Amino acid sequence: MNLDDFSDLIERPDGAVRRDAEDRRERLAVPPGALGRLDELGEWLTAAQGAVPVRPVERPRVVLFAGDHQVASLDVSGRPAGGAYALVRAVLDGASPLAVLARRMDVPVRVVDAGLDCDPELLPEDVVRRRVRRGGGRIDIEDALTPEEAEQAVRLGMAVADEEADSGTDLVVLGDLSVGGTTAAAVLIAALCGTDASVVTGRGGAGIDDLAWMRKCAAVRDALRRARPVLGDQLELLAAAGGADLAAVTGFLLQSAVRRMPVILDGVVSAACALVAQRAAFRAPDWWLAGQLSGEPAQAKALDRMALEPLLDQKVTVGEGVGALLALPLVQAAAAFAAELPEREPYPEDPGTVPEAVEETEKAAETGKGEAGEE
């Protein structure tokens, strides 16, 4: 498998449809610019769907990939290594921020075990059990995955994207659940952006003190040294420094773009995988939105590279798709405006004479005659 093969499979959203959407926007009674960024958001969604007028987003779904990362045993996470199953439980038991929000917004949630490091019996029943391996290797000293595992994880993500597209999901809210995942994400982003550890290392999910931050920096630096030689091959890069959850997210993003299914990215892990996917297929980011700026420095760097402007800036760092789900109402609002606002109609007493009237006024102004001059 070579991720570069996706480059030929991924098309751009329909440019002609986008221009039709822009034309329709110009005919609306609401003045140009008055809807701010929601205009281009509506036009983007229209192009992604491929038809004017845009359809409402009616079947969104939250899809979360879960995994553990052995690098967390260096005490760089604020959570115990191998503890991601607790995050999964909280989501599916309805007790986490994502669970609260998804319930309130009535959006279904799917959690996929890509690489958790726990006894499967500890997991709630409704977890999608597709584990590639138990936890990912300690990336500062070893590969996260074997090449076979990396390919299997990418294929897992692709299969989940196909399942979503086939079942009629019209927009995916993407997220991740892990312990140690932000360290892996920082390494991928630093490798692909050519920066170093201190620029990309943040405080992660549970918040870490200065000493832990320095340990995390050192881990990112060491992992980066291992990742740089393979950054030309995206699958090898995911094997060296990613992990099963990150490789699955990358496969998911690529296959979603193949299937023309729009995705809202969440935080730094989404952004890292998106960057890897962009390296493989440069058109892929056209199918994504950035939900929220989380404050992790590496996320901002990656989004900037992909020219994705986050819809929100809420500094939510819990991950689990919250930043992406918070942005969903904006997308739905943009779709409603684009579809439901009426087009401007000529006033009955003045049918179609507006341009002429303007012309006359202009002529009058030029010659110094007309109403103003007669005064």
Ligand SMILES: O=C(O)c1ccc[n+]([C@@H]2O[C@H](COP(=O)([O-])O)[C@@H](O)[C@H]2O)c1
């Ligand atoms: O959204 C973000 O940018 C973000 C920033 C920090 C942490 N997180 C979440 O926190 C978890 C991993 O954190 P950590 O510190 O264990 O690497 C994982 O579930 C992420 O989704 C997410």
Ligand SMILES: Cc1cc2nc[nH]c2cc1C
């Ligand atoms: C305008 C716009 C451009 C984009 N390019 C990729 N995703 C995008 C999303 C929007 C909204």
